[in-house]
Amino acid sequence: MKHLSPATTTKGPTEMFTGDVHFDVIARGDAPSRLRVNTVRFAPGARTAWHSHSLGQTLHVTDGIGVVATHDHVIIMRPGDTVHTPPGERHWHGALPENFTTHLAMWEDDDATWGDHVTDEEYATATTR
Numbered sequence: 001m002k003h004l005s006p007a008t009t010t011k012g013p014t015e016m017f018t019g020d021v022h023f024d025v026i027a028r029g030d031a032p033s034r035l036r037v038n039t040v041r042f043a044p045g046a047r048t049a050w051h052s053h054s055l056g057q058t059l060h061v062t063d064g065i066g067v068v069a070t071h072d073h074v075i076i077m078r079p080g081d082t083v084h085t086p087p088g089e090r091h092w093h094g095a096l097p098e099n100f101t102t103h104l105a106m107w108e109d110d111d112a113t114w115g116d117h118v119t120d121e122e123y124a125t126a127t128t129r
């Protein structure tokens, strides 16, 4: 076994995220494994762009209050909540307007497909409670 060095934090690139997002790589399997696990931290209002994962993704919230949305469904996520997005389902995830959130993101290295940024209107519609 091997005790891995602490991850260094990377700022989420602006092509894929809106607002202040940082992630730490927790696990990254060596081929043929395609395991990917990141801790992702979102400041209030921050979110991913629209995207999908060809083999799906599981999110597990560890802190704060988050949101994951598809074109017709919104789930507010609290610590301990786990949400799965199936293969190919277009979605985005992030923090609520007035809360930080942190989630574990678990997926396989699978050529995620990234699209447009989530507009302020789309974000407001999903997060207005």
Ligand code: MN
Pocket (backbone or CB within 6 Å): 051, 053, 057, 085, 091, 092, 093
């Ligand atoms: Mn995702």
